[in-house]
Amino acid sequence: xxxxxxxxxxxxxxxxxxxxxxxxxxxxxxxxxxxxxxxxxxxxxxxxxxxxxxxxxxxxxxxxxxxxxxxxxxxxxxxxxxxxxxxxxxxxxxxxxxxxxxxxxxxxxxxxxxxxxxxxxxxxxxxxxxxxxxxxxxxxxxxxxxxxxxxxxxxxxxxxxxxxxxxxxxxxxxxxxxxxxxxxxxxxxxxxxxxxxxxxxxxxxxxxxxxxxxxxxxxxxxxxxxxxxxxxxxxxxxxxxxxxxxxxxxxxxxxxxxxxxxxxxxxxxxxxxxxxxxxxxxxxxxxxxxxxxxxxxxxxxxxxxxxxxxxxx
Numbered sequence: 153x154x155x156x157x158x159x160x161x162x163x164x165x166x167x168x169x170x171x172x173x174x175x176x177x178x179x180x181x182x183x184x185x186x187x188x189x190x191x192x193x194x195x196x197x198x199x200x201x202x203x204x205x206x207x208x209x210x211x212x213x214x215x216x217x218x219x220x221x222x223x224x225x226x227x228x229x230x231x232x233x234x235x236x237x238x239x240x241x242x243x244x245x246x247x248x249x250x251x252x253x254x255x256x257x258x259x260x261x262x263x264x265x266x267x268x269x270x271x272x273x274x275x276x277x278x279x280x281x282x283x284x285x286x287x288x289x290x291x292x293x294x295x296x297x298x299x300x301x302x303x304x305x306x307x308x309x310x311x312x313x314x315x316x317x318x319x320x321x322x323x324x325x326x327x328x329x330x331x332x333x334x335x336x337x338x339x340x341x342x343x344x345x346x347x348x349x350x351x352x353x354x355x356x357x358x359x360x361x362x363x364x365x366x367x368x369x370x371x372x373x374x375x376x377x378x379x380x381x382x383x384x385x386x387x388x389x390x391x392x393x394x395x396x397x398x399x400x401x402x403x404x405x406x407x408x409x410x411x412x413x414x415x416x417x418x419x420x421x422x423x424x425x426x427x428x429x430x431x432x433x434x435x436x437x438x439x440x441x442x443x444x445x446x447x448x449x450x451x452x453x454x455x456x457x458x459x460x461x462x463x464x465x
Contacts, residue, residue: 155215156205159284163201163248166277167194173272174264186263193257197247204240207233208291217287224290231294238295241284242305249281250336251343252313258336262328262384266373269328273335274369275362282342286355289346298349302433307347311440313340318447322454326384327372330455334410334448335365341425341444348437350428357421364409364418371403375459386455391464400460407456411449 153159168191175187209215211233212223223229229237247254261273272278285292285306296304317337324330338361345354372384379396380388393400409416412423422445429438 153287154217156208156217156220156288157215159217159287160201160205163244163280163284164198166280167191167198167248170194170261170272170277173268174261176265176268177263180263183263186257186260190257190261193254194247197244197254200240200243200247204237204244207237207240208288211237221288221290224294231297234291234295236295238292239305241288241291242309245281245285245343246309247281249278249339249343250313250317251281251309251340252316255313255317255336259329259332262326262332266328266369266376269331270366270369270373273332274365278335278339279342279358279362282339282346282354282358285343285346286351289351292346293349296347298347302436304347307344307434307437310340310342310344310347311437311444313337314344314444315440315447316340318444318451321451322447325386327375327386327389327455327459328369328384330386330451331365331368331372334451335361337444337448338365338410341422341441344437344440345425345428348425348429348434349432350425353421353424353428356424357418360409360417360421364406364416367402367406368410371399371406374399375403386458388465389459390462391460393460394464396460403460404456407452411452412445413449 153162171187171191174190175184177183208220211229212220214220224234245251250258262269292306293299296306298304314337317333317340321330321333324333342354342357345357375392376382376384379392409418412418426438426441429441
């Protein structure tokens with residue numbers, strides 16, 4: 153998008169697409185409820201986006217994204233204006249990219265068909281918030297004083313969400329919900345990366361995550377479709393590595409990439425984020441990132457074990 157207005161319009165279109173796709177099997181009440189929950193939660197954040205766009209327009213005198221970024225950097229807008237705009241836009245990021253406290257819609261969104269989860273809830277829609285921060289990064293960088301402080305709202309929310317999502321992924325029985333909380337955790341990782349000044353690494357992680365998480369969702373769909381007659385409950389799975397070798401190996405590759413194991417994609421992007429956090433004033437976030445990465449490896453090991461190993465059911 154060349155302008156914040158175009159960004160706002162497209163943002164709403166991706167939101168309505170998500171609503172329609174989550175409620176695809178609308179005959180069941182739970183699916184309709186999940187679609188409405190996603191829609192309404194996103195509306196809450198979108199109010200922040202609209203207000204943020206208005207503040208930036210009156211601050212910079214333009215809707216153009218490049219001009220807005222230049223105005224943020226050359227002192228046209230005061231720090232107060234940039235701070236207000238940043239916090240309003242962070243509300244939009246919280247809803248669209250599943251950050252605390254507006255993350256609750258994402259696990260329910262698993263009511264949609266699995267290819268929809270692979271596309272929208274791994275790669276396309278949920279990273280719109282991360283992309284918007286990167287696109288308007290000078291606004292956030294100046295507004296939240298990322299370059300000069302050791303803690304800011306964005307880094308805190310991202311770090312907290314990364315750990316919280318990982319904790320919740322441990323206790324899920326539904327294979328898609330494990331992946332959904334994992335997505336929340338990885339989105340927290342990206343937001344924290346932007347919050348500590350690792351903007352290149354954050355977008356790199358956005359790309360790597362899109363591929364391996366979509367691969368995992370499609371694996372979960374394959375298992376549900378072939379092995380458990382449209383159930384996603386891992387208690388009904390087990391010992392599937394022999395009957396489903398191709399799904400097993402592709403799921404395993406996605407898992408080791410997500411866990412950040414060398415030489416797969418997730419290793420390079422997470423390593424870059426941790427390295428940048430260590431160089432700046434954000435040493436504590438390097439620790440948060442390491443703990444989050446270890447937890448990711450642990451809950452994905454549990455997921456693979458319950459699904460593909462153990463007793464065949």
